[in-house]
Amino acid sequence: MADEDNSFGVLHAEPVIYCGRCRETFGEVRSRGLLGDFVRCPNQKPEEKTHVCRVIKPNSGEFWAILESWFYRYESEYSPLRRNWFGFRFNGRVGLYNMLRTLAILLCAALVHYAYASSFPNWVRVVPALVAFAILIDILVSNSSVVFISRFSASAFRSTFEMIFGYLQFILCFGVFYFCYKDGFVVNLEFGKEFSLSYFEAVYFSIVTATTLGYGDISPRNGHWLVQSMVMGQLMLSLYYGAIILGGVASWINEPKHLKPFRKLHPVEDILRRKDGEEG
Numbered sequence: 001m002a003d004e005d006n007s008f009g010v011l012h013a014e015p016v017i018y019c020g021r022c023r024e025t026f027g028e029v030r031s032r033g034l035l036g037d038f039v040r041c042p043n044q045k046p047e048e049k050t051h052v053c054r055v056i057k058p059n060s061g062e063f064w065a066i067l068e069s070w071f072y073r074y075e076s077e078y079s080p081l082r083r084n085w086f087g088f089r090f091n092g093r094v095g096l097y098n099m100l101r102t103l104a105i106l107l108c109a110a111l112v113h114y115a116y117a118s119s120f121p122n123w124v125r126v127v128p129a130l131v132a133f134a135i136l137i138d139i140l141v142s143n144s145s146v147v148f149i150s151r152f153s154a155s156a157f158r159s160t161f162e163m164i165f166g167y168l169q170f171i172l173c174f175g176v177f178y179f180c181y182k183d184g185f186v187v188n189l190e191f192g193k194e195f196s197l198s199y200f201e202a203v204y205f206s207i208v209t210a211t212t213l214g215y216g217d218i219s220p221r222n223g224h225w226l227v228q229s230m231v232m233g234q235l236m237l238s239l240y241y242g243a244i245i246l247g248g249v250a251s252w253i254n255e256p257k258h259l260k261p262f263r264k265l266h267p268v269e270d271i272l273r274r275k276d277g278e279e280g
Helices: 063-078 094-117 122-148 156-180 199-210 225-253 257-264 267-279
Strands: 016-019 024-026 038-040 052-056
Touching: 063 122, 094 122, 094 156, 094 199, 122 156, 122 225, 156 199, 156 225, 199 225
Parallel strands: none
Antiparallel strands: 016 024, 016 052, 038 052
């Protein structure tokens, strides 16, 4: 029997199924082919994309189920990793995708450098920064998914690989942001001459900021609120990213032994393979 109350703060005495897309709860708990606590939505129609539901355990709210559903939907529908690019789909080729994503960030930095060298208007430099920002969102969401649905990542090696590469790409993205607004920084003064910020120095400052070392040899200028806001944003995201990495490692270590064999397939890949098998 359906549970009529489906607000974020509801606590359930018995396990129920919650569908993040339908925004409904269902009292009957039964597996429909997916691993672990994820089940298929009873309302899903044959022509619709997969609805992913979460089994809400007793005395737990629905907020995390909704959050997991959003992350899962991004991974399965909107992530560049899952899209068809000129007839090619990455579909789990995480290493290749991470390499291309890193090259895209470096290309953004090269475009910013070219815009400075060619004396283009300021708005031209903003375009590569916006592309780098979109890449940063993909990095944060995909790496957060490793933690939020960590029971289903392909392997401990892949999870660690994704988080390490994601952290490096996170640093490179902020390097692009700082390089785009390099006039907002003060670099070392030697012999009375002020040096302009290069991309290498921007990445160096990004590493120093992310690790909260703060040497002071490069610092934002007073009054440049946008640059100061970016620095504060990176500091806060660095703490969040550290929590992601620790959470992923802790989840893997504390994972029950009977669930370890189910780590071979990511849920999105599992669904895609099942779908390909049905179509074939």
